[in-house]
Amino acid sequence: MKKLLLILAMILLLVFSALTVGAQEINILMEAVPDTTYVQELIPDFEEKTGIEVNVEVINYAEMHEKLIPQLISQEGAYDVIVVDNYWVGEFTTADWIIDLEPYIDKSDKINTDVYIDSMFNMVGQVNGTTYMLPFYNYAMALVYRTDILDEMNLQIPTKLTDYVELCNSVTEQTEYYGVVMQGLRPDPIAMEWLNYLYSMGGDFYDEDGNIIINNDKAVKALELYVENINNNAPDGATGFGFDQAFSVIANGKAFSYITYNWMLPKLNNEEESEVAGKVDIAQMPGGHSLNGGWGWAIPKSSPDKEAAWEFIEWVESFDVAKERALMGGSPTRNDVFNDEEVLENYPHYTEVKTILQGARPIPIMEDSTELIEVLGRELSLAANKDKTPQEALNTVAEHMKDLK
Amino acid sequence: MNNNIIKLKYKLIIPALILLFAVILFPLAYSLFISFFDYTLVHPTFEDFLFLENYLKAFQDTYFWNSVFVTLIFTIGVVLLEFIIGFILAYYLNKDVKYKNVFFSILIIPMLMTPVAVGLIWRMILHPQQGILNYLLGLVGIPAFAWLGNKYLALPTVMLVDIWHQVPFMMLLMLAGLVSLPKRPYEAAKIDGASRLQMFRYITLPLMKPTIIVAVLIRTIIAFRTYDLVYIMTKGGPGVRTDILSYYIYKRAFAFMDIGFASALSYILLLFVGFVSIFFIRATLSQD
Missing domain, CATH: 3.40.190.10 (Periplasmic binding protein-like II)
Incomplete structure (x- = not known):
């Protein structure tokens, strides 16, 4: 009996130690x-x-x-x-x-x-x-740009979105570089990129009272500027670029600016990954509000x-x-x-x-945010490819947003 | 026949039936059931019974019709071209060509790759500025194209990549058919003085018909469900020019979380593919 108790005690001890030390x-x-x-x-x-x-x-x-x-x-x-x-x-x-x-x-x-x-x-x-x-x-996203090109043209990063698009126009016209490289791929790349334009133009998804304002004048203007930039100043095919394809264009030294994540700067300044190391810097989005x-x-x-x-x-x-x-x-x-x-x-x-x-401002925190980005990306892509006007595209988004939670 | 043996026969197929029920019938029936409800991933409940509303919603959706249109163009285009190219390749591989095995091995390589790898490789090849294709075209003076970014080129480009990927499959099936053709009719035709073209038209084609029907049917079914290439290469863009039906359904399910609606769409696709299959199978049977 004693032996049995001893064995039992040992087993219990083992189990406990396994539970605690395990x-x-x-x-x-x-x-x-x-x-x-x-x-x-x-x-x-x-x-x-x-x-x-x-x-x-x-x-x-x-x-x-x-x-x-x-x-x-x-x-x-x-x-x-x-x-x-x-x-x-x-x-x-x-x-x-x-x-x-x-x-x-x-x-x-x-x-x-x-x-x-x-x-x-x-x-x-x-x-x-x-x-x-x-x-x-x-x-958070920000404007990454080439300091050498800016110095050469004797210009500065503007504080307004309209002026930034003007600057991209000048770079494209006057230099051998693309004014900007953009990521027009559906859904996240184009949606995230455009939101920088929207927020910097003073637009938003909802106003303070919760009304949908994604198709108001400011938003439409932001999309017009986006469409202008991607069609005039970005490389051919940017409407299909994802993040990696756009990155390779600026890393190869062919573009003046790129709106991207702020942690891309160290990558672009790393000689192993980029040909423009030491020639790039980061700035707040012209207009002051990028996508967070x-x-x-x-x-x-x-x-x-x-x-x-x-x-x-x-x-x-x-x-x-x-x-x-x-x-x-x-x-x-x-x-x-x-x-x-x-x-x-x-x-x-x-x-x-x-x-x-x-x-920086985030996209609205809501239950259906992936759906919102999907619809937004599709409509932006339609506008960027001129299958719809900016107003029509944003009207569709606004209509769809009524069903979202 | 002995009654017991018949009973035993049914008993023996029970395990197979259970398996079929579990992996095919049950999911099919369950998704049909889901398609009648407002069932989303965030609220996975069967509280809102919609009956056919999801189906009606699909037919009222202009983007759904766009996807149907894109899918039809894609399927008809790729199957037709894959068939023609595959047949020609098989026809010549069936003859005595030098280094046949070398050609054969090279031609079969694309089929061994997964669609995702194919999409990624081609995305790099097709990059308008950094890609090798535009570089090579540039060497002979052809201007650069934005293959996947141009709204008119994107769908044909995706189709070409699919053709590159799937031609070996067609070629293999055709070759299998050609190899097994009887020799006698050709000998007889030769004696009668038939030309090569006549032999092809009146002997090869009719004898190959069953093989062709099966091969085209299989490819059509697979092409209807193409998803990976679009997912990797264009995400349905530019605009909605490559928004193929399977990708559209996927987005409804996993971006919109709307499993009920996506199930309804899947059923529409299933019915569609079903009709096409019946059409082809009928064609095969009538031939016999």
Whole structure:
């Protein structure tokens, strides 16, 4: 009998130790972008500190949404932590797929949401006053341009959109370069690019009272300017360019300007990837409002281990790790990282990026935002190819928006 | 026959029937069911019964009709050209040409690639400024074209890439047919003094008819559902010039999240393909 008890006790002990010491692990789904790489490089520190093993699954953006949905719908999904694109915020929160982080933040001594730049926190942080995410990195768009061409022509980057298109006209006419390279591919490339025109022209999707104003005079003017630029000043075929094709044109030194993500500047200044290294700089969108974009860390409702998930987020968004990521080339979201001397020494253009971020605006956070971008992209493409007039195209978008939530 | 054996026969096919039901019939029936509801990925419930409303919505949608139009042009164009080119290639490969195996191996390569890789490779080849095609054309003085960006060129360009990719398939089927043709009728024709063209017209073509019908049918069904090339190369643009039906349905399902409507569209496509198949199968049967 004694022997039996002893064996039982040993088995129990074994089981308990397996439960407590047994490798705790979390799974994260992330996009294949530089900022993900920086996180991956730092993860060994976290694993050493906490003993929690982190598996990062890296895939392309195009597959992410489809891969996430089944995991988010199920009772217990495969991912403990996810990153949420600002596109999806409305959908994920309305569908109740990600949890309220406030109880965790209240308990934490490391996380304070006041440090984030307002435009970031309002986009991939809080929704209607509840904090669902912590801003991970930004991909606000901005104007990237060739300093050498501008100097040669003895001109400056204008502050109004109409003047910018004029400038592109002059460059195309007077030099051997294209005034601009553009990305007219449906749906995201063209929609994202045009939104810079829309916001800088003073237009928007809705006015303050929630009325649809996507087809008002300002929006139509913004689209007319876009159509003019893509047909007169961009390379032939830009109406079919995605991001990679447009990038190769400016990296090969054939275009004067490109409206793109601010984190493209280091890439264009890298001699291995670009022939124009040292000749490009970044500026706020003429008109002052570019399209904001960003990702936030979130814990899905279906997360198998929410405590460990929070422990990871707490670590990755702490000042030290956020600064470390910025030093590696990551795109910050925190004021204190933007103001850090060491960071600024390495990346002087971050002063400009901070200004860009402060003026940047996101696409509206709504449940049907992917549908909105799809319809917008289609209509913009029809206008860019002159199959519809700008007014007709935007009227169709406005009509469709009535059905969106 | 013994009653027990008959019973046993049915018992034995039960596993196969269950499998067929699970992987074919059930999904088909389920998607038909979904197509009667306002079922979206964000609200996956069967609360709003719409009956045929999704179908009516499709027929009232101008972009749906545009997609039908694009799909028809695409299918008819690629199947016809693939058939003609595939037949010609097979015809010559069936003769005694030098280095036949080398030609054959080279011609078969495109078929071994996945459509996504084909799309990505061609996107690079067709880049208006950095692509090799415009560069080569430039060497002989032909101006550069914006293959995928020009609204008149985009659809023909996608069709050409599809033809490049799918001709080997057609060629293989045709070659299989040609190899198995009997020799006797040709010998007889030769004795009667028939010309080559006459032999082709009155012997080869009639004997090849069943093979041709099957090959064209298979290619038509696959061409109707083309999706990958458009997804990789044009995303339906410029404007809606390459907005092929399968891609249109995909967007309805996964961008608009409207699974109910997308299911209805899929059923319309299924019926369409079904009718075409019946037409071809009838043609084959009448020949017998």
